[in-house]
Amino acid sequence: MARQTSPQRKLIVTLIAWTIGILMFWPILWTILTSFKTEQDAVLMPQLFSTGWTFENFGIVQERSDYLRFAMNSIILAFGSTLLGLVFAIPAAWSMAFSPSKRTKDTLLWMLSTKMMPPVGALLPIYLIFKDYHWIDQHIPVLVIMFMLNLPLVIWMLFTYFKEIPVDILEASRMDGAGVWQELTRVLAPMALPGIASTFLLNVILAWNEAFWTLKLTDVHAAPLTVFIASYSSPEGLFWAKLSAASTMAIAPILILGWFSQKQLVRGLTFGAVK
Amino acid sequence: MATRHSQGIARLAVAPAVIVLFLWMIVPLVMTIYFSFLRYNLLNPDMDGWAGFSNFYYFITDESFPGAVFNTLALVATVIVASVAGGLGLALLLDQPFWGRGIVRLLVISPFFIMPTVSALVWKNLLMNPIYGLFAFLQQLVGITPLDWFAKVPLLSVAIIASWQWLPFSALIILTALQSLDEEQKDASAMDGARALSYFRYIVLPHLARPITVVILIETIFLLNIFAEIYVTSVGGLAGNLTYLVYFQGLLNFDIGEASAGGLIAVVLANLVSIFLVRIIGRNLEI
Numbered sequence: 001m002a003r004q005t006s007p008q009r010k011l012i013v014t015l016i017a018w019t020i021g022i023l024m025f026w027p028i029l030w031t032i033l034t035s036f037k038t039e040q041d042a043v044l045m046p047q048l049f050s051t052g053w054t055f056e057n058f059g060i061v062q063e064r065s066d067y068l069r070f071a072m073n074s075i076i077l078a079f080g081s082t083l084l085g086l087v088f089a090i091p092a093a094w095s096m097a098f099s100p101s102k103r104t105k106d107t108l109l110w111m112l113s114t115k116m117m118p119p120v121g122a123l124l125p126i127y128l129i130f131k132d133y134h135w136i137d138q139h140i141p142v143l144v145i146m147f148m149l150n151l152p153l154v155i156w157m158l159f160t161y162f163k164e165i166p167v168d169i170l171e172a173s174r175m176d177g178a179g180v181w182q183e184l185t186r187v188l189a190p191m192a193l194p195g196i197a198s199t200f201l202l203n204v205i206l207a208w209n210e211a212f213w214t215l216k217l218t219d220v221h222a223a224p225l226t227v228f229i230a231s232y233s234s235p236e237g238l239f240w241a242k243l244s245a246a247s248t249m250a251i252a253p254i255l256i257l258g259w260f261s262q263k264q265l266v267r268g269l270t271f272g273a274v275k
Numbered sequence: 276m277a278t279r280h281s282q283g284i285a286r287l288a289v290a291p292a293v294i295v296l297f298l299w300m301i302v303p304l305v306m307t308i309y310f311s312f313l314r315y316n317l318l319n320p321d322m323d324g325w326a327g328f329s330n331f332y333y334f335i336t337d338e339s340f341p342g343a344v345f346n347t348l349a350l351v352a353t354v355i356v357a358s359v360a361g362g363l364g365l366a367l368l369l370d371q372p373f374w375g376r377g378i379v380r381l382l383v384i385s386p387f388f389i390m391p392t393v394s395a396l397v398w399k400n401l402l403m404n405p406i407y408g409l410f411a412f413l414q415q416l417v418g419i420t421p422l423d424w425f426a427k428v429p430l431l432s433v434a435i436i437a438s439w440q441w442l443p444f445s446a447l448i449i450l451t452a453l454q455s456l457d458e459e460q461k462d463a464s465a466m467d468g469a470r471a472l473s474y475f476r477y478i479v480l481p482h483l484a485r486p487i488t489v490v491i492l493i494e495t496i497f498l499l500n501i502f503a504e505i506y507v508t509s510v511g512g513l514a515g516n517l518t519y520l521v522y523f524q525g526l527l528n529f530d531i532g533e534a535s536a537g538g539l540i541a542v543v544l545a546n547l548v549s550i551f552l553v554r555i556i557g558r559n560l561e562i
């Protein structure tokens with residue numbers, strides 16, 4: 001039976017929902033609008049739009065703080081750490097989903113519990129090791145930290161996806177004499193790819209926005225956009241249009257990726273407890 | 276035997292991930308425990324030897340400690356109440372049929388994808404600045420003296436920002452749970468007021484109990500560790516939480532011993548929560 005909804009009711013709900021949606025989005029919209037204003041216009045309050053649209057803020061931000069280098073670092077750290085995570089997680093999740101032993105459940109829950117360790121529990125040793133080995137502000141060591149940070153989540157997400165692949169098909173392919181390698185490449189991979197893609201996407205987003213370790217372990221050379229934005233934390237004269245332009249440049253790529261990944265967000269972040 | 280063979284391969288496939296996570300968890304933790312019993316200050320290399328429990332004593336009796344504990348708990352509590360209540364309302368709203376649902380969903384979920392440093396600075400400057408901020412403008416419009424948010428109510432300011440970031444998360448999870456109530460049951464939403472209310476009370480709310488519990492536990496774990504929002508808005512002195520205090524003692528005062536003791540206290544606190552979360556997740560986990 002289709003749901004009966006009166007048009008009036010639908011209209012009212014539409015108005016309320018759009019109002020709330022726009023209010024929630026307002027800080028982001030306001031930032032984007034401000035990034036196209038001149039600094040003088042940016043502080044003129046009732047003014048929604050700029051008197052003259054300008055792109056100069058983006059140029060100034062690039063020149064002043066070298067946006068492209070930080071963006072490149074964000075890409076290297078977020079994509080690199082996630083790819084490395086997949087290399088370790090795919091075999092682990094695959095074997096736990098298809099050849100579980102009696103310890104598999106405990107292993108999975110233990111992996112999850114490592115994700116719940118507060119970072120300050122590890123901050124001092126990691127910081128001192130980084131200092132001793134001159135790893136601070138170096139790409140590879142920071143990338144490895146971010147890889148370990150998100151590994152439990154990558155394994156869990158993959159595990160919940162792999163669980164949904166029907167085992168019968170695997171058994172049928174084994175009966176037909178397929179070896180482990182063929183099973184992996186011919187049967188499993190095509191069915192697993194969507195799950196791997198979603199896992200990849202969500203973890204790139206989380207790594208992109210990671211702002212504890214990146215703030216402590218990077219400075220300039222290997223610093224991602226979270227650190228780039230933090231350099232705008234001390235006000236200096238009129239700087240809102242520039243702050244807005246910098247913020248817009250830092251969030252735009254990942255916001256768009258986020259819109260694509262929103263369906264996976266729930267299962268990814270609740271470890272399968274909510275479907 | 277084929278099965279034993281593949282069992283062997285299966286264990287081999289899990290091993291690298293287990294080893295990495297074991298090292299990542301155990302090495303820093305053991306070092307932190309070790310440091311916490313040492314007299315260890317980077318500014319004072321002459322200081323060495325065992326410290327017994329004095330690092331814990333100094334961390335706890337530090338004048339910032341009671342405030343940091345209060346700020347930590349107040350931040351977690353405020354943000355959870357705000358985001359769960361708001362998220363429930365939002366989810367119920369988004370579950371109704373209306374025009375442009377997909378777009379409104381995207382608008383509502385967006386704050387979750389904004390990096391913490393951007394959220395904090397945009398709110399602090401563009402919205403909450405007492406002279407040029409949007410809120411100041413609105414307050415003047417209705418004749419109220421603009422509030423200097425970060426000077427007068429620093430903790431509340433941070434809580435508002437964090438609530439904005441976490442509201443989409445709880446809304447989306449509750450919405451997902453609502454949508455899994457089967458379609459037939461949802462017809463009840465077209466019922467008259469009284470019946471709809473009891474339907475909500477006896478069918479919807481019990482169904483939402485688990486997702487809401489999961490939201491509360493996951494948010495608690497993340498909110499206990501809030502750092503970037505406090506750090507970039509420079510309110511660590513006024514509204515710093517335990518995470519900030521550990522950072523302050525360790526990386527600004529260079530007192531590694533005392534900071535490690537503080538880190539361990541944070542670990543214990545987080546574990547009190549994660550035990551429950553792991554148990555709930557474990558109950559729903561089918562191998």
